[in-house]
Amino acid sequence: xxxxxxxxxxxxxxxxxxxxxxxxxxxxxxxxxxxxxxxxxxxxxxxxxxxxxxxxxxxxxxxxxxxxxxxxxxxxxxxxxxxxxxxxxxxxxxxxxxxxxxxxxxxxxxxxxxxxxxxxxxxxxxxxxxxxxxxxxxxxxxxxxxxxxxxxxxxxxxxxxxxxxxxxxxxxx
Amino acid sequence: xxxxxxxxxxxxxxxxxxxxxxxxxxxxxxxxxxxxxxxxxxxxxxxxxxxxxxxxxxxxxxxxx
Numbered sequence: 001x002x003x004x005x006x007x008x009x010x011x012x013x014x015x016x017x018x019x020x021x022x023x024x025x026x027x028x029x030x031x032x033x034x035x036x037x038x039x040x041x042x043x044x045x046x047x048x049x050x051x052x053x054x055x056x057x058x059x060x061x062x063x064x065x066x067x068x069x070x071x072x073x074x075x076x077x078x079x080x081x082x083x084x085x086x087x088x089x090x091x092x093x094x095x096x097x098x099x100x101x102x103x104x105x106x107x108x109x110x111x112x113x114x115x116x117x118x119x120x121x122x123x124x125x126x127x128x129x130x131x132x133x134x135x136x137x138x139x140x141x142x143x144x145x146x147x148x149x150x151x152x153x154x155x156x157x158x159x160x161x162x163x164x165x166x167x168x169x170x171x172x173x
Numbered sequence: 174x175x176x177x178x179x180x181x182x183x184x185x186x187x188x189x190x191x192x193x194x195x196x197x198x199x200x201x202x203x204x205x206x207x208x209x210x211x212x213x214x215x216x217x218x219x220x221x222x223x224x225x226x227x228x229x230x231x232x233x234x235x236x237x238x
Contacts (some may be wrong), residue, residue, distance in 0.1 A: 022187040156199040163192045171215065 004173065011172070012165040019161010026154045028104035030068050033143040036113065037136050039065030044132040047125060054088055054121045055080045072099045072113070088121035104169055112138050159167075178223065182216050 046057035055077045062073035075095035078138050079086055086094075093114060096146040100110050119131045188213030196205035231237075 150197045156195050156201075159195045160192060163188050163195070167185060167188045167192070168189065170181055173181065 008169045008173070011168050012162070014068070015165030015168065016162045019158050019164070022157040022161070023154045025104045026150045026157060028068075029106070029145055030035055030143050030146040030150055032066070032103055032105055033139055035066040035069040036109070037143070040116075040132055040136050040139070043073075044129055044136075047132070048129050068103045071102065072096060075090055075099050082169060089117040092117040093118060106115050108124075109139070112142070175227055178219060199223055200226060 004119050010022055014044055026108070037103065039061040043061040046052040046060060052055070052060070058073045058077035060071040062077060075098055076088070076092045079091035079094060080088060096110055096117075113127055116131055116135050119128055121128075189208060193205040193209050193212075194206060196202070
């Protein structure tokens with residue numbers, strides 16, 4: 001009897017935790033998309049008005065981007081500063097591949113940033129600024145969609161986790 | 174007669190009903206219908222087992238082995 005109760009509690013706890021994790025990803029995505037836009041805005045300002053060297057510009061974008069999103073820019077800046085013949089595009093692509101696992105961003109969101117990797121530090125100032133504005137606009141669209149998804153699915157994921165666990169317990173008893 | 178199976182069926186029905194309502198509210202009507210179908214099949218397997226017991230009982234009562 002005690003074993004059954006323990007198992008039931010374990011199943012319920014695990015499925016509830018899974019539901020909370022999924023709901024948490026839905027909640028974090030709009031926030032991180034906004035962080036990404038802020039970081040890109042800072043980067044754009046640094047490029048447009050400051051004409052700052054790219055590693056420093058990326059570092060200040062990382063400071064503006066919060067912990068999860070900032071890590072992408074920080075890793076890019078570190079890779080660039082380390083030298084070794086990395087182009088900014090390579091550094092950014094590698095940083096994206098490394099750090100994207102710790103964010104709630106989807107491949108579609110990351111591909112918007114990856115498209116920037118081609119032009120960052122490789123073309124003229126006006127061209128880079130145009131690409132950064134375009135990326136920010138696309139990210140704003142994604143953010144609106146992510147907020148809509150959050151409103152619809154966050155609570156659902158939480159409830160489904162708990163209820164799915166309850167259903168499993170009922171079936172196994 | 175074992176009543177616990179009845180409670181189990183009632184519980185599964187209740188949980189599936191609430192889950193289907195949640196899915197429908199979130200705009201995932203198809204998944205909700207699929208879940209209801211799964212719940213019905215689940216309960217049906219339990220009921221079929223009971224029916225099987227019932228028929229063997231009838232057979233043994235009237236000596237129709």
